[in-house]
Amino acid sequence: MSQKVALITGSSRGIGKAAALRLAKEGYDIVINYARSKTSALETAAEIEALGRKVLVVKANVGDVSKIKDMFSQINEEFGRLDVFVNNAASGVQRPIMELEENHWDWTININSKALLFCAQEAAKLMEKNGGGKIVSISSLGAIRYLKNYTVVGVSKAALEALTRYLAVELAPKGITVNAVSGGAVDTEALKHFPNREEILQEAKTKTPAGRMVELDDMVNCVMFLLSDQSSMIRGQTIIVDGGISLLV
Numbered sequence: 001m002s003q004k005v006a007l008i009t010g011s012s013r014g015i016g017k018a019a020a021l022r023l024a025k026e027g028y029d030i031v032i033n034y035a036r037s038k039t040s041a042l043e044t045a046a047e048i049e050a051l052g053r054k055v056l057v058v059k060a061n062v063g064d065v066s067k068i069k070d071m072f073s074q075i076n077e078e079f080g081r082l083d084v085f086v087n088n089a090a091s092g093v094q095r096p097i098m099e100l101e102e103n104h105w106d107w108t109i110n111i112n113s114k115a116l117l118f119c120a121q122e123a124a125k126l127m128e129k130n131g132g133g134k135i136v137s138i139s140s141l142g143a144i145r146y147l148k149n150y151t152v153v154g155v156s157k158a159a160l161e162a163l164t165r166y167l168a169v170e171l172a173p174k175g176i177t178v179n180a181v182s183g184g185a186v187d188t189e190a191l192k193h194f195p196n197r198e199e200i201l202q203e204a205k206t207k208t209p210a211g212r213m214v215e216l217d218d219m220v221n222c223v224m225f226l227l228s229d230q231s232s233m234i235r236g237q238t239i240i241v242d243g244g245i246s247l248l249v
Contacts, residue, residue: 010089012040063110072122082126092153112156132175168236184242210243
């Protein structure tokens with residue numbers, strides 16, 4: 001019961017997988033969550049087990065509250081605790097405003113925003129049994145600036161960042177810190193679904209003041225800092241990791 005446990009949603013690939021592996025290397029047992037990519041999830045689990053850590057793989061669409069409750073029930077049964085929750089799972093429809101439909105809105109908001117609220121509720125119940133914990137969400141620059149075809153995703157990420165502030169205040173008495181990390185363009189599997197992927201990559205490569213685009217490790221480094229004791233007085237913040245590109249007009 002003394003071994004720390006971390007849940008990373010959407011952790012079969014990309015930033016989620018990288019964070020899961022880093023946490024495993026830091027000594028955490030890991031809960032891998034996925035919705036579709038079972039093969040990738042099992043491959044990630046095998047890499048974690050090779051590091052000598054226990055791993056629980058849970059298939060759950062985090063846009064569905066009943067699936068969330070079932071996932072946390074499995075975590076409680078397997079480990080009896082939770083110390084870290086990285087809210088990484090994301091999805092969304094990318095279309096111009098005039099082409100958006102109600103189901104596009106509902107799908108995107110449910111996975112990118114609603115999931116944080118109801119996962120945080122369940123995470124807090126487990127965390128407070130062991131004196132507290134850490135919650136970090138992954139956001140994007142579309143929450144604060146216009147990105148082409150990104151309307152509903154951007155709105156969902158803005159809601160995630162607002163919810164981060166509210167959770168930080170109300171969960172603080174339970175010993176739980178809540179923050180978010182917003183990244184510039186990272187060349188992950190998710191970016192392949194962007195209709196203007198090449199344009200985004202070209203802009204990131206040529207215009208980022210830091211001289212290069214953001215990489216997976218840049219995001220994970222910030223996540224790990226927010227999960228560490230060094231960041232204990234940072235609460236409800238969204239840290240931007242973009243090499244300075246959002247500072248440009």
